[in-house]
Amino acid sequence: MKKPRRLASKLGPLPQSDSGAQQSKHRRVFDHLLASIQSGGLKPGDRLPSEAELGKLFDASRITVAKAVHDLQRMGLVTRRPGAGTHVLAEDRPSGRTFGLLIPELGLTEIFEPICHGMMRTRSARPDALLWGNSSLSVQDSAKAAEQTVQSFISQRVAGVFFAPLELTSEKDAANRRIARALDRAQIPFVLLDRCYMPYPERSPHDLVGVDNRCAGYIATTHLVDLGTRRLVFFAEEFAANTVEARITGFYEALRVRGVKPDWEPVWRGSPQDEAFVRRMIDAARPEGVVCANDLTAARLMQMLIGIGLRIPEDIRIVGMDDVRYASLLPVSLTTIHQDCGGIGAVAMATMLQRLEQPELPIRDVLVPVRLVVRRSCGAPLQKEKHSAN
Structure with missing residues (x-):
């Protein structure tokens, strides 16, 4: 039987904590194991350290470590053998597909x-x-x-x-x-x-x-409500995918859980570049915050709102979804759900x-899993990123 190598040589140096982002322990364990497998540090047939060893190495609970290893198993990267531990899965399949x-x-x-x-x-x-x-x-x-x-x-x-x-x-x-x-x-x-x-x-x-789109809509909405934003709307373009419907479901669920009972139309579907439509939404709903179906919609809506003289986040707070590369480069950096x-x-x-x-x-x-990235557009104090629990 192949003897396991020392932890340092198998997994490489542990990543330093990122001062700009608070990473969940589950994600830290998963990402480091995945990187070790993809880089060849952990080779096919190698045995992973035990859950107890990994827990000590990453200062994480056994449940957290087991979840990370299970995610690797679900991806087809490792296999668990009773009594023999967890091994990197050797490739034994036809190539050239x-x-x-x-x-x-x-x-x-x-x-x-x-x-x-x-x-x-x-x-x-x-x-x-x-x-x-x-x-x-x-x-x-x-x-x-x-x-x-x-x-x-x-x-x-x-x-x-x-x-x-x-x-x-x-x-x-x-x-x-x-x-x-x-x-x-x-x-x-x-x-x-x-x-x-x-x-x-x-x-x-x-x-x-x-991703869990219902969860994404819920996280974005509760974040705004917990900042004191009560009059919220969800903004989406017409003919959007059913992922948007799931995000709207999460939006409604968050309002219900936080005790917000809208007496305005909470969901608006149209073009964020249609000034008449956007003005109609502002006049009818008088929103304090907007949860957008995605970052592109949020970026276009932000541009329109600024163009008609509204300030972000002072007059209206905005949250997007996707965390595309330009989200942090918008006129007001965008709070968003990271995929x-x-x-x-x-x-x-x-x-x-x-x-x-x-x-x-x-x-x-x-x-x-998804996580919330907090930037200026939501009006929250700019500290560390806020993460979802899943």
Whole structure:
């Protein structure tokens, strides 16, 4: 039996605490183990230190360590053997497979590029290739481009497809269903990224990897309420994905739990670049704070509000979702919900590989945790980042 190497040589130096961000102990353990596996510090067949050893090393509880190790196991990176401990999973599968990336919004939003890079950085994906489909430069052309891309993937007989369903167009539902039917007929498995293409409570028969959007909406809303903001609205564009509906559900739930009973219309759907619509919302709801469906909507709304003479956060507080790269560079740095896009990509690849190897597994929703990043737009004292509990 291979003898375990010393902790320092297996895991490398522990990261120094980041003075700009308070990282949960679970995340610190998980990230360091994942980095050690991906860098080759922990090699296939190596035994991880015991949960007791890891707990001592990271000054974390055994429950916290077990959760981090379980997350690695769920990603297909480690295996637990009774009486033998936890080992890095050795790769024993055919290589040379090609997967297609069907992401119509790749050129329109920032979250999917780091998701794709997360797939490519995953150790288990290195023998395989990712085929990037053509992305559309406009929402109007996205449905046609996506259907052309899926036919190209079918003709090339890719091993599987990562599919982020269309949104923000009236054609999205019909186009998404046509794409799904085409892949099913071709018997090509696909993993959904970020969202399902069927409206709640319907559920497609395919694995989904994303974040807990209801939780994201809840965290953003309770943050504003706890700052003393009572008159809140949720702002979203029309034809948004059902992830937005889940965020709205979390928004309503947070209002209920915090005892806020709106006597105004709390949800507004329209363009943040439509001045007449934005003014109508301001006059009708008189909001003290706005929870936006995503950072792009928040950025556009911020620009409009500043343009009509309102101050952020003095007159209106804003929270977004996604934590895209420009969120901290807006005229007023944006408080937002951070998604671990690289982690979503890694989990999506592990889910795809497991689906190929075990097609009989039940359909799964795999949700990566989110956290709140506090910046100026919410009006909170600027201290350390505030994290979710999940």
